[in-house]
Amino acid sequence: MDDVPNLDYICQLSQGDKDFMHKILQVVKKELPLEICTYNLHLAEEDFIMAAEDVHKLKHKISILGLEKGYHLAVDHEENLIKGNVSLKLDFDKILELMLRFIEKT
């Protein structure tokens, strides 16, 4: 996975508005770990439909952080989960980990 998380979209969106930039990053910092936690919980319960819903929601943050390949993997993972297939779990976990580390440093 050679995707590198970045703030290009958020910078463009903020148009130099530092307050907004700070606000949106705070929201991501708060929301991302919670969404990942919910996703892991649903996976542990083998509730794959709900886990697919969680992946669907996470796709937006994956896009926001510029992870194009990650987005496509998430799309496949979501579709797989609906069928009860968890084969992309480990690859998806790597994306989540990458995002978490990036957000912590930002």
Add this chain to the structure above:
Amino acid sequence: MDCIIIDDEEMARTIVEQLAANNHDVDIVGSFSNAIEAIKYLNENEVELIFLDIHMPTFTGFDLIKTLKNPPKIILTTSDRNFAIEAFEYECIVDYYVKPFMQERFDKGIQKALSFGTNKNVEHAKATLNDVNVLYINIDRRLIKIDIPTIKIVEAKGDYILLKTDNKNYTVHSTLKKIEDKLPKDTFLKVHRSYVINTNKIIDIEDNSVLIEKDVIPVSRSNRPELMRRLNLL
């Protein structure tokens, strides 16, 4: 325009609020993380536009639209890049944004919403007059309305054509060519010099014939490649 946002994701709501703040035509008067809260608000307040997330747990954006008697204009927001055409089954839907979207795309949607009210009636009138899913046939000086998707088979019979629909069969004084030109090319196909079929109605295909309900329709060798191309083959 007074607008509300309905999205279970706080980040998405924050982004729409920011984009709306940069657009002088919209005023965000409410922001909701679930459809139920929003419905309560809508029961007591009037808004002109809703930014509505489709994919929300338990109660989707489409569920919400169905509960509203007179829905205001709606712009859907979605993370699905392969967005379904289902959205445009609802007259109130003005546009849809694929997340993540930028100011330019946001503003374009607002412009559509602003002009939506004035264009809607004209568009509706046009659609009624020129409904692409309907065909009129002349039988005994009466014009009979046929819903095109119900047509299964059209068969040439000398100077007449036999039109077989889900409900009834009609014999009309016309040619296969004339009716073929009136039918949508994506669903109807001439498979034989005497037959045009609705490809959605095919049950079974053999080497040189197709089965539509109980009718076995011959497929000529020259038309077979096009038929096979149309099918969603595994």
